[in-house]
Amino acid sequence: MAYQLNEKIRDLVPYEPISGEYRIRLDANESFLEIPGYVKEDMLARIAKLHLNRYPDPLASGVCEGFGKYFGVSPDLLTVGNGSDELLTLLTQVMMMKGETLVTTTPDFSMYGCYGYLAENHCLAFPKRSDYTVDVDALIAFVNQKKARMLIFSNPCNPTGVGLLREEVLRLVEDVPECLVVADEAYMEFWDQSVMDCVEQYDNLMVLKTCSKSFRMAGVRCGIAVANRRITNALRAAKSPYNVNSMTQAAAETLFDYPRDLDSATAKVIASRDELYASVKALADQYPDKLSLLPTAANFVYIQMPDGEAKRVFEAMKEEGVVVRLMGDHLRITCGTEQENAEVLRLLEANV
Numbered sequence: 001m002a003y004q005l006n007e008k009i010r011d012l013v014p015y016e017p018i019s020g021e022y023r024i025r026l027d028a029n030e031s032f033l034e035i036p037g038y039v040k041e042d043m044l045a046r047i048a049k050l051h052l053n054r055y056p057d058p059l060a061s062g063v064c065e066g067f068g069k070y071f072g073v074s075p076d077l078l079t080v081g082n083g084s085d086e087l088l089t090l091l092t093q094v095m096m097m098k099g100e101t102l103v104t105t106t107p108d109f110s111m112y113g114c115y116g117y118l119a120e121n122h123c124l125a126f127p128k129r130s131d132y133t134v135d136v137d138a139l140i141a142f143v144n145q146k147k148a149r150m151l152i153f154s155n156p157c158n159p160t161g162v163g164l165l166r167e168e169v170l171r172l173v174e175d176v177p178e179c180l181v182v183a184d185e186a187y188m189e190f191w192d193q194s195v196m197d198c199v200e201q202y203d204n205l206m207v208l209k210t211c212s213k214s215f216r217m218a219g220v221r222c223g224i225a226v227a228n229r230r231i232t233n234a235l236r237a238a239k240s241p242y243n244v245n246s247m248t249q250a251a252a253e254t255l256f257d258y259p260r261d262l263d264s265a266t267a268k269v270i271a272s273r274d275e276l277y278a279s280v281k282a283l284a285d286q287y288p289d290k291l292s293l294l295p296t297a298a299n300f301v302y303i304q305m306p307d308g309e310a311k312r313v314f315e316a317m318k319e320e321g322v323v324v325r326l327m328g329d330h331l332r333i334t335c336g337t338e339q340e341n342a343e344v345l346r347l348l349e350a351n352v
């Protein structure tokens, strides 16, 4: 018999972001800001000096130093990955034995379940309430009852924009002592409830960070796991040694040398998010039976529409060269420049 693909990958299709030329792209939660020219020049100068014939630093020490300084965490609590997607893949493979239970919540970032499935985790999704909040007591009971080995959720959540308060996350960590809790804080720059400073106080807490959102480096691929020394040492030992290339390391090191630029980029995105939320909310108040949305702690809004309407509005916007993310009966719209936000609002108004 000829070679057969195994059943877990046989029917997979590659992830396909919306391709083509669009005037305005607000579909992937990237930053609408470019890294300023003077920072880019510094990056390129450092990249020019690299010995590209040599393998990179396996621990990406410079990135750990820079990140650690910016966030006030010790560099030896950090593991750097080729985007946090690589770290998620790694976690489902190495923190889990085949068939062990991974709990995710729903709705949440869909990649958690995909990687868990490929790593042959037993994946269970815990449903959120209809307002997208989490019943923490019920989640604690669920995790313990299912003897879950790992729980992953994004905070604030992608796609809902809803956040879980820091004290609630810590209560969760404390009450599921046999389960590793992974809080994916990809959007925490836009909120203020991080638990990153607590990783050393717990046996079972990890925080994931990425340079793809408020740090404007989605194209560079750099993610960071923050955890206590025991977990960090295990993760560093289990990862592939040269997972983060030297150009990415140089770019991220440079970025963290300009902390005020990082702060101001974050502040601009928060201002844009607030503006987008306020204008869409005003529209929702005007047409309560056409669209609804909740306050958001991230850099996007998540808009619910009646049956089929989200798809219709999505297509109408696309016709006009504006892409957002269609998710069932929701549109997830990343905040953009003032003009981009205004254009989105104009198209929403014209199509509701």
Ligand SMILES: *Cc1c(COP(=O)(O)O)cnc(C)c1O
Residues within 6 Å of the ligand: 029, 082, 083, 084, 085, 086, 109, 154, 158, 184, 186, 209, 210, 211, 212, 213, 218, 221, 222, 223
């Ligand atoms: C965007 C995003 C990431 C970042 O992934 P990278 O691979 O670092 O670009 C991780 N988690 C969530 C929830 C995200 O939305």
